[in-house]
Amino acid sequence: MLHTMRRLARLDEAGLTDVVTRLDEVRKLLFRAGALRIVVTCEESMVQPLEELLSALVSSLPDNGHAFEPVKLEALERAPEARTAPVPVAFNVRIFKTVRYTEADAPALLVLSNYLRDTFLHRELREKGGAYGAFAQAGVASGTFYFGSYRDPNITRTYDVFDRAVLWVTEGAIEDEALKEAILGACGDVDPLESPDIKGRREATNRVTGFTRQARELFKKRLLKVTADDLKRVTTTYLAGAPAVQTTVAGADLVDAARKERPGLFEVVAAV
Numbered sequence: 001m002l003h004t005m006r007r008l009a010r011l012d013e014a015g016l017t018d019v020v021t022r023l024d025e026v027r028k029l030l031f032r033a034g035a036l037r038i039v040v041t042c043e044e045s046m047v048q049p050l051e052e053l054l055s056a057l058v059s060s061l062p063d064n065g066h067a068f069e070p071v072k073l074e075a076l077e078r079a080p081e082a083r084t085a086p087v088p089v090a091f092n093v094r095i096f097k098t099v100r101y102t103e104a105d106a107p108a109l110l111v112l113s114n115y116l117r118d119t120f121l122h123r124e125l126r127e128k129g130g131a132y133g134a135f136a137q138a139g140v141a142s143g144t145f146y147f148g149s150y151r152d153p154n155i156t157r158t159y160d161v162f163d164r165a166v167l168w169v170t171e172g173a174i175e176d177e178a179l180k181e182a183i184l185g186a187c188g189d190v191d192p193l194e195s196p197d198i199k200g201r202r203e204a205t206n207r208v209t210g211f212t213r214q215a216r217e218l219f220k221k222r223l224l225k226v227t228a229d230d231l232k233r234v235t236t237t238y239l240a241g242a243p244a245v246q247t248t249v250a251g252a253d254l255v256d257a258a259r260k261e262r263p264g265l266f267e268v269v270a271a272v
Contacts, residue, residue: 002272033061037208041200081268082155082248082255089132090250092158093148098238101140101211107222108230109145109238110189112169113138115182115231116147119175120168124161125149131158136165140219141209145238155248155258156265169235174228186223190216 008019029035038054040047098109113136125134132151139145147162194202206212211219248255249272258265 028062031061033058033063036061037204039201039204041197077268078243078245079267080246080265081270082250082258082266083270083272084252084255085249085272087249087251088254089150090152090155090158090248090254091148091150092152092155092246092248092250093146094159094162094244094246095147096145096239096242096244098138098143098145098234100143101215101219104222105230105234105237106138106140107186107219108226108234109138110140110186111179111182111223111226112136112231112234113145114185114189115174115178116165116169118182118185119178120165121147121149121161124164125152125158129154129157129161141205141211153254155250155254156262159246159265166235166239170232170240174231176228179226179228179231183223183226186226187220190220190223 008016011019036058038058040050040054042050099106116136117134121134121136125131129149130153131149134149134152135146137146137148147165149158152158206216248258248266250258255266255269259269
């Protein structure tokens with residue numbers, strides 16, 4: 001986005017005319033009656049008047065016209081990369097492909113993310129490493145698993161911690177009390193306490209992805225049955241030695257120091 005804005009700022013009048021034409025084409029593709037999905041969170045008394053107003057809006061839009069096939073993007077390269085920015089700290093992330101909430105291993109992956117964050121990553125990356133924050137996150141809707149740190153003074157050390165986090169689970173003993181807390185935290189992740197507007201948006205997204213209230217209730221029942229053996233199994237299956245994508249955004253000095261310390265850490269280095 002930043003590169004695009006800089007490029008637009010350098011355009012002359014003729015170049016801007018071309019941009020306006022292309023934006024108008026995008027508008028015609030997007031703002032069609034059949035392409036619109038509206039989410040409203042409001043008091044019950046406001047449903048009818050808002051429905052009337054929004055119905056008028058939709059009816060004023062053009063029909064679908066020609067059917068458009070969605071563009072299938074090419075898969076991005078998995079090369080580990082660093083993006084340099086004028087910041088004195090680093091933002092590090094490593095992501096794995098796992099499974100969605102419909103699969104049997106998904107509840108254990110969500111519990112695992114809470115367990116790793118609270119028992120290992122917080123201590124190793126924030127308390128010992130000086131990062132402002134560290135996390136593990138399981139995307140049960142997207143089928144992904146993340147390790148991450150933000151406002152982190154370290155790069156190579158942090159990726160080493162990500163490696164050790166996997167061994168922490170597969171080779172160590174799972175703490176019973178920490179496991180119980182991770183399960184309770186995972187239940188809260190499925191149905192968190194939220195303001196009405198955020199709750200409405202989340203519910204709309206859940207319906208689109210199929211993660212309905214009934215599906216969430218079933219998922220939470222499966223969460224309560226997650227065991228220590230389950231955590232070890234999914235860690236071995238999806239994280240230990242599995243292909244991953246990792247990216248760092250950091251100051252140029254930090255990136256240079258990390259590349260000198262570990263030359264093969266990044267295959268791509270470029271400015272943000």
